[in-house]
Amino acid sequence: MSSDQSNPSLIGGHAQYVKGAAEAAIGSVTGSEPWKSSAETDKTAGIDAMKQASANRDPQKDGYGKVEAMAGKVTGCEGMEKEGEQSKQS
Numbered sequence: 001m002s003s004d005q006s007n008p009s010l011i012g013g014h015a016q017y018v019k020g021a022a023e024a025a026i027g028s029v030t031g032s033e034p035w036k037s038s039a040e041t042d043k044t045a046g047i048d049a050m051k052q053a054s055a056n057r058d059p060q061k062d063g064y065g066k067v068e069a070m071a072g073k074v075t076g077c078e079g080m081e082k083e084g085e086q087s088k089q090s
Contacts, residue, residue, distance in 0.1 A: 009053035014077065017046030054079055 020042030027035030065087040072081025 009049050010057065013046045013049030013051075013053060014075070014080070015046070016042050016049060018075075020044075020046055050077075050079060054083065057083070 020039045023035050023039035023042060026032070027037075027039055065084055067084070068087060069081050069084025072078065072084055
């Protein structure tokens with residue numbers, strides 16, 4: 001049951017962080033300060049959501065194994081990579 005509560009926040013946190021990273025790229029290309037500011041806000045909120053979701057998550061029961069570890073490597077998310085490696089699921 002804890003996976004139903006924590007996984008959406010974890011996934012949502014990753015999505016919000018990715019959105020912030022995209023906004024940062026747009027802000028850098030255009031030089032737009034509002035885009036850069038929005039990017040930082042979204043990235044920080046995404047990180048906070050991921051930390052909160054991970055605090056209540058047991059990777060042994062709620063992890064996605066190799067898939068999660070691989071996604072963590074691809075996206076550069078060390079927490080996702082670590083939890084995937086800790087997970088016994090494949």
